[in-house]
Amino acid sequence: MAVNRLKKLGLKLTPQRLAILNLLEGNKKHPSAEEIYSQLKPRFPSLSPATVYNTLEVLAKAGELQEVRIRGDKKHFDSNPAPHGHFLCRICQSIYDLDVEPLEMQTPFSVKGHLVEGYTLYFYGICPVCQEGSKTKLN
Amino acid sequence: MAVNRLKKLGLKLTPQRLAILNLLEGNKKHPSAEEIYSQLKPRFPSLSPATVYNTLEVLAKAGELQEVRIRGDKKHFDSNPAPHGHFLCRICQSIYDLDVEPLEMQTPFSVKGHLVEGYTLYFYGICPVCQEGSKTKLN
DNA sequence: CTCTCAACTTATAATAATTATAAATTCATA
DNA sequence: TATGAATTTATAATTATTATAAGTTGAGAG
Numbered sequence: 001m002a003v004n005r006l007k008k009l010g011l012k013l014t015p016q017r018l019a020i021l022n023l024l025e026g027n028k029k030h031p032s033a034e035e036i037y038s039q040l041k042p043r044f045p046s047l048s049p050a051t052v053y054n055t056l057e058v059l060a061k062a063g064e065l066q067e068v069r070i071r072g073d074k075k076h077f078d079s080n081p082a083p084h085g086h087f088l089c090r091i092c093q094s095i096y097d098l099d100v101e102p103l104e105m106q107t108p109f110s111v112k113g114h115l116v117e118g119y120t121l122y123f124y125g126i127c128p129v130c131q132e133g134s135k136t137k138l139n
Numbered sequence: 140m141a142v143n144r145l146k147k148l149g150l151k152l153t154p155q156r157l158a159i160l161n162l163l164e165g166n167k168k169h170p171s172a173e174e175i176y177s178q179l180k181p182r183f184p185s186l187s188p189a190t191v192y193n194t195l196e197v198l199a200k201a202g203e204l205q206e207v208r209i210r211g212d213k214k215h216f217d218s219n220p221a222p223h224g225h226f227l228c229r230i231c232q233s234i235y236d237l238d239v240e241p242l243e244m245q246t247p248f249s250v251k252g253h254l255v256e257g258y259t260l261y262f263y264g265i266c267p268v269c270q271e272g273s274k275t276k277l278n
Numbered sequence: 279c280t281c282t283c284a285a286c287t288t289a290t291a292a293t294a295a296t297t298a299t300a301a302a303t304t305c306a307t308a
Numbered sequence: 309t310a311t312g313a314a315t316t317t318a319t320a321a322t323t324a325t326t327a328t329a330a331g332t333t334g335a336g337a338g
Contacts, residue, residue: 012285050327189297
């Protein structure tokens with residue numbers, strides 16, 4: 001579990017960090033910092049946004065999670081740090097994991113002299129729910 | 140040329156728009172809005188940052204260029220609107236076009252119920268110039 | 279067990295890219 | 309060349325995020 005990994009990295013196990021990790025683990029919704037803050041605030045009344053930002057940065061740098069910058073305005077966070085595709089619905093703005101077969105790559109690799117250490121793959125369009133919704137509307 | 144396309148779209152051909160288009164056409168450096176503004180300001184003393192932002196948004200929506208959001212802080216712009224890979228060097232922060240063979244896809248397509256209308260592919264690492272630089276340092 | 283202190287959290291202010299607003303200007307057609 | 313909608317401009321507002329500094333705490337040393 002993440003607790004042991006944090007210890008190995010010399011990071012302190014604070015209640016805030018554990019709460020943020022717990023919120024993200026197994027969470028498919030890729031929340032933003034603000035959403036994480038709002039969801040934890042009731043249980044941690046003293047929680048500050050800065051702590052959420054700090055923690056997310058520390059955990060991302062430690063390789064425990066990844067930043068998802070599929071939207072132009074704010075970052076979202078994924079507890080799965082391995083590179084994989086993400087999908088943003090232009091109707092409901094939901095972010096989904098989306099693996100597209102031939103696109104998985106092992107890093108690092110070199111292309112035309114560029115040393116590629118990581119990559120992101122973002123898809124944009126309409127999610128299954130919203131496609132269904134617009135169908136219903138038309139009937 | 141772009142002029143005719145803009146006319147077709149019902150967009151006015153202002154000197155500012157033409158200058159921005161010209162700056163971007165055949166420019167491999169993918170400048171940010173601020174860089175575009177700084178470069179044009181001497182020739183257009185009345186130019187306002189808002190105009191640059193407006194124009195870039197209009198042109199992007201018209202499909203004449205694409206936003207490159209490979210960096211977390213600011214947007215960059217590419218006069219080639221077709222989806223293709225981009226690479227950000229973590230040393231010099233330069234952005235390069237980078238096509239990786241098996242990754243080109245025709246849009247739209249569907250994956251697991253998601254209608255994919257567009258996509259972005261961003262690579263992160265060290266560019267050829269900076270790899271050469273660090274080699275030199277070690278010798 | 280408790281002392282110690284670097285690491286962490288917090289409140290607050292500062293930053294910086296971008297967006298909104300509204301008045302002045304100008305492109306393009308009649 | 310007159311007209312009006314589109315555009316540009318200056319300015320203010322927004323908003324996610326980062327910086328700062330003071331107070332708090334986790335966890336190893338003794």
